[in-house]
Amino acid sequence: MKRKSSDDSVFDLDAKKRVAVRKFNGVNLVDIREYYEDKTTKELKPGKKGISLTEDVWRQLLARKDEINDALAQLGQKREKAKADQTDQAGSDEGTDDGPAQKEA
Template structure:
């Protein structure tokens, strides 16, 4: 006595589905593609982006009602530049303090170089 029926075994019952070849299953419907949200390099934010190097940008943006100066590395994700984890977001107050220290920072760079 076989333990498993083979795929070729046909049921000899009187069901109406045995009257002809099995119909082909309907083709699967493709899910509609969702529109992806534009990356930060595209759209309105691009007006406020300034390149520092090939993958480093300064972006002035608004987040939760606050203006932030975002200094961040971006990466290429299938033709779109997306923000990476490496970076910092400064508030306007922090940015102003950094601006005040630029001369001191430049002097430090000159003494070290």
Template sequence: MSGRGKRKDDEEFASDDGGGGGDAPPKKTLKKDSSSDDSDNVVICDISKNRRVSVRNWQGRIVVDIREFYVKDGKQLPGKKGISLTMDQWNILRDHVEEIDKVVNENS
């Protein structure tokens, strides 16, 4: 085994958002995602031109999905770069938002 494979539950999320610091804040949206066959996908917000946060049902589990998208044949499709957080993982992240904000503010 080459060591390059990912564990089933692990996916990488690139830290480069591709957006410049001078861009206007992304618009928040709450809509069904019509670009996928999965009718249980609710887009919460676009966090940059090609990144969005959605909540969806994946393999019978509710996940918070932070993912990059690409355009093919005029349709926006989900890319490989992203992360799908289970509800347990989402709750842990949510419980630590204040700590994250504190450290970000201290280092900016």
């Protein structure tokens, strides 16, 4: 989900993680941060866990995405997919994978 907060563009990654694209002191930043729920107001607020990347560093990260994906593939299936596959196989004799194909290492 994308939303606009003043001049920032905000993208939810999951319930408590967000990416904000913003300008700070004239520098474009990509801020990846974990949020927490304020107990008083029940409002999500930015926490300490996170990182702000300059536009140049963000572009360097994107340029290395294939290498990063290859490194992830070498580690094996992600946990959520592995759990879903176990559930599917327990329910039937034939396990099918309708998700995107992953490269074998």
